[in-house]
Amino acid sequence: MTASESKTPGSSARSGGLLAIGLRSLTVRNFRLFAVGQIASATGTWMMVVAQDWLVLDLSGDSGTALATVTALQFTPMLLLTLYGGRMADRYDKRALLTGANVVSGVLALLLGLLVTGDAARLSHVYVFALALGVANAVEVPARLSFIAELVGQDLVPNASALSGAYFNIARVLGPSLAGLLIEAAGTGTVMLLNAASYAATVAGLRAIRPEELHRSPRPAARDARVAEGLAHLRSRPDLVATLALLAAVSLFGLNLQLTLPLMARTVFHTDAAAFGLLTAALAAGSLLAAFTGFFFPGPPPGPPGDRLGLFLRRPGG
Template sequence: MLHLPPALRHRKFALLWASLLISYAGSNMQLWTLYWHLRDLSDQPVVVSGIGLARFIPMLAFALFGGLVADLFNRRHIMFVSQLTMMAIATALGALTHSGMIQIWHIFALTAVQAVAAAFDIPARQSIIPNLVSKEDLPNAFSMSSIAINVGAIIGPGLSGLVISRMGLDAVYWINAVSYIAVLVAVLVMGKVQQETAAAPGSRRKAFSLESIREGIQFILHQPMILSTMLLDFFATFFSTADTLLPFVARDILRVDEIRYGWLAAAPSLGAMSVGLVVSQLRGIQNQGRLLLSAVTIYGAATILFGISQQFLLAMVALFLIGAGDSLSAIIRNTIRQIHTPDRLRGRAISVNQIFFLGGPQLGDIEAGLLAQAFGTPIAIITGGIGCILAVIGIAQRWPQLRSYNGDEPRPATSPEAA
C-alpha cells in the first residue's frame, strides 16, 4: 500500500520539492533543445559536444567558491539570486532565437554564464535539504528529490520535441524562463530555515578565504567513503555519458523525428523515476555499497547496449536501464555524502562533489564527441560503457570497504534536525 513519503510531511521540503518538479521540467526542455539546436547549426559532433566545455570551465572556476558561499550565507537567498539569473539566461536564449540572430557562440556564452549561476545554486540547493527534514527522513528526501528531477526529465524532453515541432525552438526557452517562477515563489514562501553557518556574521569576511576552501577539500580527502563514491561517479559518467550524441543517434542511426527524439531523451528518466518510486517507499536501504557498485555496473552495461542499438525500441530499453542504474547510484551517493558531512562543511563538500558529478558528464561529452568525430558515434558510446565497468572494478579494488558498506555504520557527523 502506497503512503505519503516521510520527507513530504515536512512543509518546507514539500514546497521546495513541488517547485522543483516544475522547474526541472523547464530546465530539461531547454537542455535537450540546446543539443537539437546545436545540431541544426552544425553537423560536427565535436562542435555540439563542445557545450560540455562551456559548462565545465566556469563550474571548475567557481564551484569551490559556491560551496563556501553556501556555508557562510543564507542558502535561501543564494538560491533566489541564482534561479533569477538562470531565468534571465533562458529569456535571452528565447529572444535571440526568435530574432533569428542566434549563433553557436551565443549558446556557448550563455551556457557558460548559466554554469556560473549553477555553481552557486547547486551547493545551496542540495545543502539546504538536510535543514528541511529530520536525519531519519534524509534518505527519503533524496529519493524524492531524485523523483522530482526525473519527472522533470521525463516531461521536459517529451514536451521539448512536441514544442519544437509545433511552436519552434524559441518557445522552449520562453517556457523554461517561466518555470523558474515556481522556485522563486517557494523560496519566498517557505520562510526562515535553520542553518548552521561556518562563521558568525561578523567574521564572514575573514572566513571567506582559500583556507576555508582548503578545509572542505581536506575533509573530503580524509573521508574514504565520500571520496571513493565521488571518484566512482566521476569515472563512470566520464566514460558513459554521451548526451550530446543523442541527436546524432536519433537523426543518423535511428532516423527519427523531433518527437521520438524527445522520447529517447526522456527514457533514462523513466528508468530513474521507477527506481526513485521504489526507494521512496522504503524506510532504509541495506547493503548500500554493493548496491552502488551493482547500479554503476548496470549503467555501463546498458550504455554498451545503447551503442549497439539499431532499432528505436531497443534504444529506449537501453536508455531506460541507464537511467535506472544512474538513479540508484545517485540516491546512495547523496545519502552517504550528506550523512557523513557536518552542516558547517556541507556546502563546501557539495561543491567539491559538484566538480566530480558535473565534471564527469561534461568532460565525458567532450571525450565522446572527439571519439565520435574520429571513429563514429557507436564506437564512442560502446567504448564508454566498457570504460565505466572497468572503473567500477578499479574503485572496488582500491576501496574494499565500499563493498562491505551497509549504511548503518557509526557516523562521524550528523545532521541537525529540521526545525
C-alpha cells in the same frame, strides 16, 4: 470471506502506511512550496536540455565538436567552482543564493529564447549562454542540496532527499517528452521561453517560504569554510578519493549521453525532435523505476547477498 479477501485490508493498511512514511516530508509547508517550484523548474530545465542540443545541431550542421564545446562550457564551471559554491552556501543565506541563481538562470534562458525566436541566434550566443549557466549552477546546486536540511530538519533529510530525487526523475521524463513535441509544433525558441518562465515558479516558492520556520544552523566563520581544508580532508580519506575517481570514470565513459544521444538521433536514426525527446525521456524512465522500487522496498532483503536476486524475483508472486 476467502483467504485472499481477508488479507486485503491489512495489505492496504501497510501500503497506506508506506505511502504516508514516504511522503512525510511533504507535511512541512516550506518543503511543499520548495518542491512545487522545483518540479516546475526541473521540468523546464530538461525541456531546455533538449532544445539547446537540437539548436546547436541546427546551427552547426550536426557538428559533434560544437555539441561537445557547449557541453564542456556548461559543465566545466561545475567542476571548477562547485567547491566555492559550497563555501558560499555555508557562509551566506541559502534562500537568497537560490533566489539569485534562479533569477540569473531565468534571465539567461529568456535572452536566448528571444534570440532564437527572432532568428538572431548564433552558435557563439549558445556558447556564452552555456558558460554563464554553468557558473550559475555552480552556486545553485550546492545551495539547493544543503537547503533541504534547513527546510525539513535533520531527521527528515533522508526522506526529503529521496523525494527530491523522485521528482527530479519525473521531470527528466516529462521535460524531454514535452520539449520534443513543442519543438516540432512551435520551435526551440518557444521551449526556451517556457523554461525561462519555469524559474518564476521556483523564485515564487522561495519567496513564500517562512524564514522563521527554517532549521538553520550557525554559519561557520570564514576561516572554517576554506576550500583548501575540504580538499585536505578529502586527501585524508582514501575511500572518498576512490569513490570520486570511480564516479569520474563512469561519468566520462558511460554517462556522456548528452553528447552522444543527440548525434545518434540526428545522424544515425535520422529522427525528428519529438523522437529525440522520447529517447532522452527513456533514459530517465529507468531511473524513475529504480526510485519507486527503492521506495516500496526501502531496505536490503534478508539473507546472504547471493540469495537476494532470487528473493527479489520471487516477491511479486508471493
